[in-house]
Amino acid sequence: MALVQQSFRMSAFIAHFSRACSTPVEKDIKKSVFVSQSKDIYTNLALEDWLYRNFDFTNHHVLMLWQNEPCVVIGRHQNPWLEANVSELNNISEKGVKLARRNSGGGTVYHDLGNLNMTFFTGREQYNRKYNLEIVTRALFREYGLKLEISSRQDLTLRNCKVSGTAAKLGRPSAYHHCTLLVNCNKVNLSQALQKLDAGIQTNATKSIKSKIINLCEENPKLDVSSLYRVVGWEYLRTQALSVKDGGLELATKQKGFQMINPIEQWFPGIDALTDTFQGWEWRYGRTPKFTITRSFTVPDNLLNTDVPDDSRVTMVVENGKISDVNLFFPPGLAANGFSGNVNVVTSPIGHKFSEEALDYLEWSVGTLISVKDKFVTDCVRQVMQSV
Incomplete structure (x- = not known):
């Protein structure tokens, strides 16, 4: 027909x-x-x-x-x-x-x-x-x-x-x-x-x-x-x-x-x-059900004052397609070695779309950092966003 x-x-x-x-x-x-x-x-x-x-x-x-x-x-x-x-x-x-x-x-x-x-x-x-x-x-x-x-x-x-x-x-x-x-x-x-x-x-x-x-x-x-x-x-x-x-x-x-x-x-x-x-x-993207991403990262030896290797951990929460929270775990060796704990910089993507827009804000934030330790943790957050 x-x-x-x-x-x-x-x-x-x-x-x-x-x-x-x-x-x-x-x-x-x-x-x-x-x-x-x-x-x-x-x-x-x-x-x-x-x-x-x-x-x-x-x-x-x-x-x-x-x-x-x-x-x-x-x-x-x-x-x-x-x-x-x-x-x-x-x-x-x-x-x-x-x-x-x-x-x-x-x-x-x-x-x-x-x-x-x-x-x-x-x-x-x-x-x-x-x-x-x-x-x-x-x-x-x-x-x-x-x-x-x-x-x-x-x-x-x-x-x-x-x-x-x-x-x-x-x-x-x-x-x-x-x-x-x-x-x-x-x-x-x-x-x-x-x-x-x-x-x-x-x-x-x-x-x-x-x-x-x-x-x-x-x-x-x-x-x-x-x-x-x-x-x-x-x-x-x-x-x-x-x-x-x-x-x-x-x-x-x-x-x-x-x-x-x-x-x-x-x-x-x-x-x-x-x-x-x-x-x-x-x-x-905005209709996506709430989800979390957790990834662990090995801290480089040059950032630790201990011979015992340890990991940092990043947990990111995404609701309605936007980052609502970023939780960081700092191993004692990193914290004891002078990590500034500048969570405000690391969590700058909060409230932004996951992940291109959030990455742009994160890249801007990285440019304001001086500490190698701050940059390491910030890079961990970046990798979490780029992993999906």
Whole structure:
């Protein structure tokens, strides 16, 4: 089925796609496939959120298909410094890798143009994650003969490797389940973007579970993202709304078909403000749950009056993405050897964003120091910030 581009005034658009009743009957539920024309992660997250906020999907289910330029997408309750290689993202790929926080839970995923992203919108009562995954598995088997499995965690797997990441948002009256399908993703960039060393972070934030992954094209080189728009969308339209039963061409032709969606303000009033929110620092970093970082540093022999080696320790507390406290432990040998205890200088980053802004203030403070011991401890604080 060809992708047909249609334009709507928003009043007509909402009226056309928002009719609902309190107790839907399967035969009365219509389906649409929305194809986003944007490749920007913040715009697509805004479109997803706009639809979730403004549509009633009770009698009209929607599958939104979308792609993004390279980006790392963390869950609503995650820590970006724990999940992504934040300090190196701009150096990965020709245009760098953006960091985004979505409005749903779950773990961290990497997107590029080798992924197909799918958002299944329904009314809250019709939400069914397994139904959605069954559609994807049926589509890939029907077109390519690929036999994907649905794991106990409701991820799609191939040869015991993950080929999808998944998350959901359940509200009233609407809900959505979204997942990303690894088709021809750049796994080198993925690894670099998500590669993290243990930085000593303690937090209650949701932590991702690492899994072995595989691209679908490794199993079938003929498979690409552009063809999957048609393959998955067509399978969605030909499947009954509430049960995984194939209605074939007869059912598909009764649906509302494919719609090319342009996520701009003229189509979706208020979407620009949503996009600004998703790409803003406060949402991406400021929403991070409170965490602490503790690191120990060996004091150089020339700063001690003792033959017994000892360590200094720095504990930094970060709330709402900003440094709220810095606790220092000075070993007796360092303190007894004339350390000035100039905590005000060392804690100058307090109240500033973690970590570029705080590093700037720290670098400025270092320039006012004279004591070698003061500079050593200050350098320890700098290393704590640079370690994540």
